[in-house]
Amino acid sequence: MKRNWITYPYLMWMAIFTIIPLFLVLVYSILPVEGRGGGFTFEHFKRVFEPIYIIVFLRSVKLALISTAACLILGYPAAMILAGKHLSKRSILVVLFIIPMWMNFLARTYAWMTLLERNGLINNALEKLGLPVASILYTENAVILGMIYNFLPFMVLPIYSVLSKTDRSVIEAAEDLGATPFIIFRRITLPLSLPGVISGITMVFMPAVTTFVISRLLGGGQYTLIGNLIEQQFLTTRDWGFGSALSTVLMIFILLSMGIMSRYEKENEGGGLW
Amino acid sequence: MVKSFINRSYLFLIFFFLYAPIFVLIVFSFNDSKSRGHWTGFTLKWYAELLKDQQILTSLYYTLLVAVISSFFATVLGTVAAIGIHNMKRIPKTIAVNITYLPVLNPDIVAGISLMLLFIFIRLPLGFISLLLAHITFSLPYVILSVLPKLKQLNNLLYDAALDLGADPVYAYRRVILPEILPGVITGFLLAFTLSIDDFVISFFTTGSGVSNLAITIYAMARRGINPKINALLTLMFVSVLLLLVIVNNRMSRDNDRKENFR
Amino acid sequence: MKKFFLVAFLSVFTAACLFSITGCSGSSSSLKIYNWGDYIDKTVIDSFEKEYDIDVIYDEFATNEDMYAKMKAGANDYDVIIPSDYMIRRMIDEDMLHKIDFSKVPNFKYIDQRFKNLGYDPENEYSVPYMWGTVGILYNKKLVSDNVDSWKILWNKKYEKQILMLDSQRDSIGITLKMLGYSLNSKDRKQLEEAKNKLIEQKPLVLAYVGDEVKDMMIGNEAALAVVWSGDATYMKRENKDLEYVVPKEGSNMWFDCMVMPKTGKHKKEAEMFINYMCKSDIAFKNADFIGYSTPHTEARNMLPAELTKDRTAYPEQEDLKTCEVFEDLSDTLTVYDRIWTEVKSR
Numbered sequence: 001m002k003r004n005w006i007t008y009p010y011l012m013w014m015a016i017f018t019i020i021p022l023f024l025v026l027v028y029s030i031l032p033v034e035g036r037g038g039g040f041t042f043e044h045f046k047r048v049f050e051p052i053y054i055i056v057f058l059r060s061v062k063l064a065l066i067s068t069a070a071c072l073i074l075g076y077p078a079a080m081i082l083a084g085k086h087l088s089k090r091s092i093l094v095v096l097f098i099i100p101m102w103m104n105f106l107a108r109t110y111a112w113m114t115l116l117e118r119n120g121l122i123n124n125a126l127e128k129l130g131l132p133v134a135s136i137l138y139t140e141n142a143v144i145l146g147m148i149y150n151f152l153p154f155m156v157l158p159i160y161s162v163l164s165k166t167d168r169s170v171i172e173a174a175e176d177l178g179a180t181p182f183i184i185f186r187r188i189t190l191p192l193s194l195p196g197v198i199s200g201i202t203m204v205f206m207p208a209v210t211t212f213v214i215s216r217l218l219g220g221g222q223y224t225l226i227g228n229l230i231e232q233q234f235l236t237t238r239d240w241g242f243g244s245a246l247s248t249v250l251m252i253f254i255l256l257s258m259g260i261m262s263r264y265e266k267e268n269e270g271g272g273l274w
Numbered sequence: 275m276v277k278s279f280i281n282r283s284y285l286f287l288i289f290f291f292l293y294a295p296i297f298v299l300i301v302f303s304f305n306d307s308k309s310r311g312h313w314t315g316f317t318l319k320w321y322a323e324l325l326k327d328q329q330i331l332t333s334l335y336y337t338l339l340v341a342v343i344s345s346f347f348a349t350v351l352g353t354v355a356a357i358g359i360h361n362m363k364r365i366p367k368t369i370a371v372n373i374t375y376l377p378v379l380n381p382d383i384v385a386g387i388s389l390m391l392l393f394i395f396i397r398l399p400l401g402f403i404s405l406l407l408a409h410i411t412f413s414l415p416y417v418i419l420s421v422l423p424k425l426k427q428l429n430n431l432l433y434d435a436a437l438d439l440g441a442d443p444v445y446a447y448r449r450v451i452l453p454e455i456l457p458g459v460i461t462g463f464l465l466a467f468t469l470s471i472d473d474f475v476i477s478f479f480t481t482g483s484g485v486s487n488l489a490i491t492i493y494a495m496a497r498r499g500i501n502p503k504i505n506a507l508l509t510l511m512f513v514s515v516l517l518l519l520v521i522v523n524n525r526m527s528r529d530n531d532r533k534e535n536f537r
Numbered sequence: 538m539k540k541f542f543l544v545a546f547l548s549v550f551t552a553a554c555l556f557s558i559t560g561c562s563g564s565s566s567s568l569k570i571y572n573w574g575d576y577i578d579k580t581v582i583d584s585f586e587k588e589y590d591i592d593v594i595y596d597e598f599a600t601n602e603d604m605y606a607k608m609k610a611g612a613n614d615y616d617v618i619i620p621s622d623y624m625i626r627r628m629i630d631e632d633m634l635h636k637i638d639f640s641k642v643p644n645f646k647y648i649d650q651r652f653k654n655l656g657y658d659p660e661n662e663y664s665v666p667y668m669w670g671t672v673g674i675l676y677n678k679k680l681v682s683d684n685v686d687s688w689k690i691l692w693n694k695k696y697e698k699q700i701l702m703l704d705s706q707r708d709s710i711g712i713t714l715k716m717l718g719y720s721l722n723s724k725d726r727k728q729l730e731e732a733k734n735k736l737i738e739q740k741p742l743v744l745a746y747v748g749d750e751v752k753d754m755m756i757g758n759e760a761a762l763a764v765v766w767s768g769d770a771t772y773m774k775r776e777n778k779d780l781e782y783v784v785p786k787e788g789s790n791m792w793f794d795c796m797v798m799p800k801t802g803k804h805k806k807e808a809e810m811f812i813n814y815m816c817k818s819d820i821a822f823k824n825a826d827f828i829g830y831s832t833p834h835t836e837a838r839n840m841l842p843a844e845l846t847k848d849r850t851a852y853p854e855q856e857d858l859k860t861c862e863v864f865e866d867l868s869d870t871l872t873v874y875d876r877i878w879t880e881v882k883s884r
Contacts, residue, residue, distance in 0.1 A: 138744060236602050
């Protein structure tokens with residue numbers, strides 16, 4: 001197991017294609033504002049902490065947390081059920097899970113609008129059944145729905161892949177020793193699946209916090225999220241310094257929070273963040 | 275009994291949720307008007323127009339090409355990297371894993387623009403190669419994140435036992451480790467493929483010279499309204515994938531049956 | 538068996554890879570074009586390629602800003618691009634465009650005089666107009682009982698959650714400035730502050746800030762009033778007979794998309810040939826007919842059906858345009874706009 005040299009190609013790749021670009025971003029965030037000379041400055045970082053932008057940050061984090069939690073609550077049972085199925089059916093179901101994500105994102109989101117709008121398909125059906133009309137589109141709920149829809153498979157797949165090879169003999173032994181299904185879940189299944197859960201949370205929370213298209217289309221552009229803000233800086237305002245600062249602060253924040261979270265994972269021999 | 279019923283219903287609900295918008299897309303590919311939600315009549319004209327549109331078909335070609343190649347490379351490179359990282363000592367391991375997380379943390383736009391700047395700096399003209407490199411870069415972390423948990427789950431002694439029994443390292447990896455982590459590898463490949471097939475922002479900033487993928491073509495249409503030709507295309511893609519799945523499933527179950535008959 | 542397939546697969550794809558990089562062009566020269574999505578009749582490109590034996594590489598972008606970010610970074614060598622007015626102004630100011638040799642573009646004479654020498658290109662040295670239009674209010678006659686002739690109706694509490702605004706900083710702040718009687722290119726901080734407060738005041742009445750989704754929404758009777766572009770208005774009116782479009786009396790924005798030649802392009806001669814080709818009457822007609830927006834080409838306009846050219850939505854009279862302004866490049870005031878927009882959106 002001493003074949004550490006095989007990581008070198010990967011590390012080199014990351015150095016070129018991830019570290020260098022990230023370094024460029026960092027450099028931009030401390031460059032002076034256009035037109036005003038002088039050396040490096042923290043002006044952009046100071047702007048990030050103005051109240052108006054903090055509101056945007058908090059809202060983005062709130063929505064991302066809700067969506068991630070929802071994905072976890074909905075996705076974990078799904079992963080468990082999938083893992084319990086026959087091998088042949090399993091693989092098909094797993095692929096079926098992810099196929100909707102191969103259909104273009106914009107088109108899918110528009111389809112949700114067709115379903116959710118005032119005169120949309122869902123409301124039409126509700127009306128025919130005599131039920132009250134639901135006004136979901138252009139609220140925060142629609143944005144959360146959109147996020148859950150787009151990120152659920154990214155939560156289910158890692159958890160499934162870990163659960164699918166959980167050693168059945170351990171569970172059987174526990175059953176023999178008189179453990180109830182609930183205790184088996186809490187003391188055996190859940191802890192063993194934790195690496196998959198952490199992966200899943202990572203793969204959902206990150207894009208959820210930086211997404212901007214979902215809030216623009218399903219939220220009716222009513223809320224500026226941190227993703228929108230960063231996009232605006234890079235494209236419309238062309239204030240790359242501020243955009244880079246926002247991005248850097250976001251990254252640091254996520255690293256910190258994920259780091260704190262993995263402190264709670266006792267079995268963590270350097271496998272998670274921090 | 276009841277448990278099985280609950281399981282099946284739950285799964286069914288989830289799938290219904292996942293496929294509802296897809297169903298809408300398919301139905302409206304037959305809609306007479308250009309509108310996305312206003313049904314005016316049945317027609318096949320969008321399919322006819324799709325087959326005449328050279329540009330969309332070219333985008334489709336590039337999308338699939340880049341998706342397959344980049345996910346393949348990302349899976350190979352990522353699996354190897356994951357194995358290496360898993361074997362590292364604590365501190366270098368932590369550093370390596372955190373570096374892996376970095377691209378995932380980056381908003382798309384930052385990743386796209388920074389990669390574009392990098393390519394300009396090393397004087398690589400924007401086109402197919404730059405697009406491929408960008409896709410491999412953002413897919414790698416997902417492969418590693420999928421394979422690492424499986425490696426953690428793995429019983430370390432298996433490898434040593436294989437070596438003790440006389441296997442050389444390569445054989446041990448191929449026959450002992452790899453089958454154990456295969457679900458993770460496959461998950462990684464699927465995730466890489468999924469991310470690649472529908473990427474807009476990063477692709478937009480790292481491609482050029484007439485190489486365009488489907489996501490770029492569709493987003494570029496957004497100002498004018500998404501043409502139902504796209505619905506037609508997505509329907510055809512969906513049907514093809516389903517067919518492929520059925521065929522593969524049949525062949526696999528026939529293989530399994532044959533294996534069972536030899537017991 | 539599996540391995541064989543894998544190897545075969547890979548070799549086919551690598552071959553396809555290499556093929557697509559080297560490409561197979563047999564023509565003597567080439568031309569690279571960068572345009573909005575779905576913004577040209579594709580047969581025009583084919584006929585151009587055949588007639589002039591030039592290989593065309595055609596790419597598309599979604600917004601001016603996306604295009605600018607790539608161009609500015611020097612990532613591309615497009616020969617002809619089709620940006621909007623304020624972006625052209627910015628590119629001229631940053632010395633990114635070639636001057637057009639109009640002796641090579643004789644068909645320029647067909648462009649309507651009114652649309653030459655405009656604010657973004659006063660001497661008309663860099664651009665040739667391609668499509669144009671206005672911004673105005675589209676309303677549903679069945680859902681709106683009042684007379685619609687002013688931007689103020691979008692602040693009318695009667696239409697709470699029935700109003701759609703554009704999710705675009707300049708357009709929304711611009712029309713608010715117009716409503717208050719100011720210029721939509723204003724850099725005056727006090728005027729902008731007023732506009733900001735007006736927009737915050739309006740927010741509870743707004744159903745959504747939308748982009749192109751507005752088309753399907755208005756056709757589907759989802760809202761009573763919307764701020765739209767004239768080109769889209771023509772399409773929407775055709776699909777839903779209850780819709781009507783008007784340019785408010787306080788004035789509005791007149792927009793232009795024009796063909797320009799970036800300095801990074803390597804085929805200046807072919808670029809001018811292409812621009813001249815696009816200004817041929819039958820070609821301009823084809824594009825106008827396909828896109829459905831208003832063409833600045835006088836002959837092409839005459840070839841369009843009368844019911845379209847008589848429609849004041851698509852082809853407004855001069856008096857409708859009196860109070861309309863073209864966007865200018867706001868350079869550093871953009872930061873103020875961005876801040877205002879963020880404030881409005883974060884309530």
